Amino acid sequence: MKHLRSVDDLSTWEIEQLLHDATMFAKGEQWAPAAQTFIANLFFEPSTRTKMSFEAAERKLGLEVLQFEASMSSTQKGETLYDSVKTLEAIGANAVVIRHQQDRYFEDLVENIQIPIINAGDGCGHHPTQSLLDLLTIQQEFIVLQGLTVVIAGDIRHSRVARSNASLLKRMGANVYFSGPEEWFQHNDEPYMTMDEAVEKADVLMLLRIQHERHQEKSTVTTAAYHQRYGLTVEREKKMKPTSIIMHPAPVNRGVEIAHELVECSRSRIFKQMNNGVYVRMAVLKWALEQQKEEKVDGYSISGR
Amino acid sequence: MKHLRSVDDLSTWEIEQLLHDATMFAKGEQWAPAAQTFIANLFFEPSTRTKMSFEAAERKLGLEVLQFEASMSSTQKGETLYDSVKTLEAIGANAVVIRHQQDRYFEDLVENIQIPIINAGDGCGHHPTQSLLDLLTIQQEFIVLQGLTVVIAGDIRHSRVARSNASLLKRMGANVYFSGPEEWFQHNDEPYMTMDEAVEKADVLMLLRIQHERHQEKSTVTTAAYHQRYGLTVEREKKMKPTSIIMHPAPVNRGVEIAHELVECSRSRIFKQMNNGVYVRMAVLKWALEQQKEEKVDGYSISGR
Amino acid sequence: MKHLRSVDDLSTWEIEQLLHDATMFAKGEQWAPAAQTFIANLFFEPSTRTKMSFEAAERKLGLEVLQFEASMSSTQKGETLYDSVKTLEAIGANAVVIRHQQDRYFEDLVENIQIPIINAGDGCGHHPTQSLLDLLTIQQEFIVLQGLTVVIAGDIRHSRVARSNASLLKRMGANVYFSGPEEWFQHNDEPYMTMDEAVEKADVLMLLRIQHERHQEKSTVTTAAYHQRYGLTVEREKKMKPTSIIMHPAPVNRGVEIAHELVECSRSRIFKQMNNGVYVRMAVLKWALEQQKEEKVDGYSISGR
Numbered sequence: 001m002k003h004l005r006s007v008d009d010l011s012t013w014e015i016e017q018l019l020h021d022a023t024m025f026a027k028g029e030q031w032a033p034a035a036q037t038f039i040a041n042l043f044f045e046p047s048t049r050t051k052m053s054f055e056a057a058e059r060k061l062g063l064e065v066l067q068f069e070a071s072m073s074s075t076q077k078g079e080t081l082y083d084s085v086k087t088l089e090a091i092g093a094n095a096v097v098i099r100h101q102q103d104r105y106f107e108d109l110v111e112n113i114q115i116p117i118i119n120a121g122d123g124c125g126h127h128p129t130q131s132l133l134d135l136l137t138i139q140q141e142f143i144v145l146q147g148l149t150v151v152i153a154g155d156i157r158h159s160r161v162a163r164s165n166a167s168l169l170k171r172m173g174a175n176v177y178f179s180g181p182e183e184w185f186q187h188n189d190e191p192y193m194t195m196d197e198a199v200e201k202a203d204v205l206m207l208l209r210i211q212h213e214r215h216q217e218k219s220t221v222t223t224a225a226y227h228q229r230y231g232l233t234v235e236r237e238k239k240m241k242p243t244s245i246i247m248h249p250a251p252v253n254r255g256v257e258i259a260h261e262l263v264e265c266s267r268s269r270i271f272k273q274m275n276n277g278v279y280v281r282m283a284v285l286k287w288a289l290e291q292q293k294e295e296k297v298d299g300y301s302i303s304g305r
Numbered sequence: 306m307k308h309l310r311s312v313d314d315l316s317t318w319e320i321e322q323l324l325h326d327a328t329m330f331a332k333g334e335q336w337a338p339a340a341q342t343f344i345a346n347l348f349f350e351p352s353t354r355t356k357m358s359f360e361a362a363e364r365k366l367g368l369e370v371l372q373f374e375a376s377m378s379s380t381q382k383g384e385t386l387y388d389s390v391k392t393l394e395a396i397g398a399n400a401v402v403i404r405h406q407q408d409r410y411f412e413d414l415v416e417n418i419q420i421p422i423i424n425a426g427d428g429c430g431h432h433p434t435q436s437l438l439d440l441l442t443i444q445q446e447f448i449v450l451q452g453l454t455v456v457i458a459g460d461i462r463h464s465r466v467a468r469s470n471a472s473l474l475k476r477m478g479a480n481v482y483f484s485g486p487e488e489w490f491q492h493n494d495e496p497y498m499t500m501d502e503a504v505e506k507a508d509v510l511m512l513l514r515i516q517h518e519r520h521q522e523k524s525t526v527t528t529a530a531y532h533q534r535y536g537l538t539v540e541r542e543k544k545m546k547p548t549s550i551i552m553h554p555a556p557v558n559r560g561v562e563i564a565h566e567l568v569e570c571s572r573s574r575i576f577k578q579m580n581n582g583v584y585v586r587m588a589v590l591k592w593a594l595e596q597q598k599e600e601k602v603d604g605y606s607i608s609g610r
Numbered sequence: 611m612k613h614l615r616s617v618d619d620l621s622t623w624e625i626e627q628l629l630h631d632a633t634m635f636a637k638g639e640q641w642a643p644a645a646q647t648f649i650a651n652l653f654f655e656p657s658t659r660t661k662m663s664f665e666a667a668e669r670k671l672g673l674e675v676l677q678f679e680a681s682m683s684s685t686q687k688g689e690t691l692y693d694s695v696k697t698l699e700a701i702g703a704n705a706v707v708i709r710h711q712q713d714r715y716f717e718d719l720v721e722n723i724q725i726p727i728i729n730a731g732d733g734c735g736h737h738p739t740q741s742l743l744d745l746l747t748i749q750q751e752f753i754v755l756q757g758l759t760v761v762i763a764g765d766i767r768h769s770r771v772a773r774s775n776a777s778l779l780k781r782m783g784a785n786v787y788f789s790g791p792e793e794w795f796q797h798n799d800e801p802y803m804t805m806d807e808a809v810e811k812a813d814v815l816m817l818l819r820i821q822h823e824r825h826q827e828k829s830t831v832t833t834a835a836y837h838q839r840y841g842l843t844v845e846r847e848k849k850m851k852p853t854s855i856i857m858h859p860a861p862v863n864r865g866v867e868i869a870h871e872l873v874e875c876s877r878s879r880i881f882k883q884m885n886n887g888v889y890v891r892m893a894v895l896k897w898a899l900e901q902q903k904e905e906k907v908d909g910y911s912i913s914g915r
Contacts, residue, residue, distance in 0.1 A: 038669070043377060046378055046381040048392055052396050059341075072653060073657065073661075077861050078863065079860075090884035091888055112874070250392065251382050251388060252384075272395075277396070351682050351684055353694055356683075365646065374679075374682070376681075556689035557693065577700075580700045
């Protein structure tokens with residue numbers, strides 16, 4: 001069984017295939033499994049984009065969606081994630097999509113769960129479908145990543161997107177920098193750039209949301225001060241190269257990471273990212289379900305990694 | 306793009322068409338869009354009738370329903386309604402149905418949202434599909450509204466139904482009166498009638514729910530006293546004309562606006578209203594989706610009003 | 611109208627038919643109603659297995675599912691269960707599945723609701739689809755129940771499963787015993803057995819969950835002490851007969867009723883029970899919907915019991 005825990009679960013060839021499939025889905029190609037197929041979506045944290053986007057992707061593939069609402073489930077009676085997932089498997093789910101607040105929640109699952117697990121975000125860990133949709137958005141713009149300068153700016157420490165994306169983008173040939181408050185960058189592998197440098201050099205300026213809900217200590221920086229020192233202000237945007245683009249995984253704190261007026265400006269790809277998200281998730285679901293079928297047909301189990 | 310914010314968005318001809326379509330749907334007529342179509346339902350306030358009724362209508366038309374649960378969405382991370390709706394548009398929603406506690410929430414949306422917005426209730430403002438289903442229920446009974454006496458009784462001040470209905474019913478030729486505690490009727494356009502007058506004169510007695518959750522000051526009237534002074538008691542009902550009917554948008558406070566025993570009495574149309582609601586919403590969804598298609602086919606955009 | 615309130619609503623012949631249908635569904639048999647059919651699921655208590663299992667069953671039969679979320683419904687405005695169900699009937703639900711914290715909640719409903727009510731658990735009362743899936747699981751193992759020893763062990767007092775199952779299993783010929791803390795067994799009809807006796811004599815050892823959330827007084831027994839005195843420990847399991855099986859309706863308190871290691875051991879049927887649950891619920895839904903059709907075709911109403 002192959003799971004999608006992080007982009008490290010994917011070979012470069014698989015990534016290329018996924019982006020190809022996503023592109024074909026965006027052009028209207030149809031695919032559906034031969035038999036009625038159930039996907040269980042387990043979201044233990046609030047989500048609009050990822051949850052709705054997985055659901056739209058599932059419906060576009062003709063899949064049956066089992067929506068697991070943690071607040072109305074046996075989680076309230078103390079049931080573990082493992083037992084909940086094992087239950088959904090017993091009930092007939094052919095794959096599960098999980099967002100959970102615990103880093104690497106999937107480690108408790110992979111050994112005994114016999115259906116693909118698609119990670120829709122684990123704590124401050126990984127968010128592989130976000131990384132894939134970001135990659136697709138950049139490829140649509142620049143075709144190849146070789147030599148591109150990508151600056152990921154903001155709340156790196158609490159972001160499951162930042163490190164996944166950095167790793168994936170470097171693997172595809174991009175030069176990746178981090179930006180934002182310096183005290184958030186201890187023990188980081190990526191080179192640092194101030195926001196003033198970033199706007200001049202970046203081909204892709206990837207802003208991250210300040211995740212107020214994950215900050216345990218109170219920040220000493222006000223949001224207005226943050227915007228002036230580390231955010232994409234209207235003034236800074238004017239210094240960007242004509243061809244460079246702005247990305248953000250959203251939800252956006254308007255006026256903090258990015259000026260309100262820039263969210264829908266001509267170089268923003270923020271809503272394009274969301275649109276790509278549906279097609280990338282269709283491709284990932286197809287990959288997971290076809291994988292499963294092959295294993296069953298062949299009668300042997302590919303190692304669970 | 307045409308939205309349904311209030312009944313004022315509809316011409317009299319459009320209203321007649323919608324009621325005609327609703328009637329045909331009630332008789333079993335089928336209609337479905339040519340391609341897979343997604344509707345996002347965003348309910349920010351509790352709802353049983355309107356939410357379930359829109360969902361039933363959507364399924365009867367073969368539409369895919371994206372259920373947005375505010376309590377498990379990025380609304381919890383501070384995302385605005387505008388950004389949530391824009392997200393759903395980017396993800397592929399072809400229309401949105403919204404109930405929100407803020408009066409005229411749609412004013413922030415109409416300028417930049419490119420898909421139809423169907424208002425399922427805004428604060429103390431409007432509830433156009435309720436007004437349409439009420440109109441259909443009255444037409445089924447009396448065929449024409451010209452000259453009918455309709456009394457809307459109760460919590461006018463907090464009701465998004467009262468004013469919408471009054472406006473629509475007068476436009477269709479009915480004589481509309483308000484009834485209920487006099488201190489709730491400052492600055493009203495409609496003539497006042499006591500409940501004792503109302504039961505004798507009304508062809509349609511439209512009771513409203515006391516919206517305890519919207520009252521900011523504590524009421525000085527107990528529910529038992531309210532029932533005796535302003536409610537439809539068993540005694541008052543006996544004075545109604547043989548042909549007159551009782552309506553209520555529900556949920557009903559049994560024993561307050563209306564005696565428990567009268568909720569399902571022979572002149573009550575309360576559950577008939579709910580049944581009509583499904584067909585009226587099917588007609589509204591068809592109207593919104595066909596509208597959208599015409600605009601795309603013609604290649605120009607009808608003014609967003 | 612026939613409802614499924616408890617297994618007492620079913621004749622032995624009907625039970626046999628339901629288990630036959632469930633078995634055929636498990637083998638892949640298809641059945642769907644002739645016209646589009648709506649089922650409303652109303653869950654007023656947290657549930658994973660029962661809720662997801664009913665939903666999977668409904669989708670496998672091609673039914674449209676209306677998911678009623680109590681926390682976002684007019685229940686929040688004080689609407690009664692009766693009015694909510696009546697509303698769903700008016701909106702077009704062809705049957706309702708209800709879990710509610712009130713014992714015998716259905717007594718307020720059966721007189722005036724014209725669609726089948728399927729009880730998915732009432733307070734500490736009944737849980738008929740659980741009893742049926744337990745029966746199916748035992749029949750798959752032993753074919754006939756005549757003469758089998760079944761021990762139901764644990765929190766009998768708060769369990770809606772214990773008494774329903776005892777009654778049904780005795781009707782099918784099994785010898786039923788209860789086990790667990792003696793102070794929980796006042797006024798019980800079933801003979802008592804200690805857990806040490808149970809593991810040696812039972813063909814079926816049916817463990818129940820300690821329902822912490824239903825205990826009003828604080829228990830004086832710690833969970834570790836409970837496990838040692840009344841639970842299925844690793845040591846006790848070794849004394850079980852080679853052919854005997856372990857069952858549990860779940861969610862399991864691992865390390866309390868049952869040792870963690872035994873939940874997925876070779877004699878555990880815990881996840882098999884969940885799998886059977888989907889097929890049993892398909893059979894129950896078919897039974898309820900066909901029932902309804904016959905009544906309509908025949909033009910007369912079978913007494914509502």
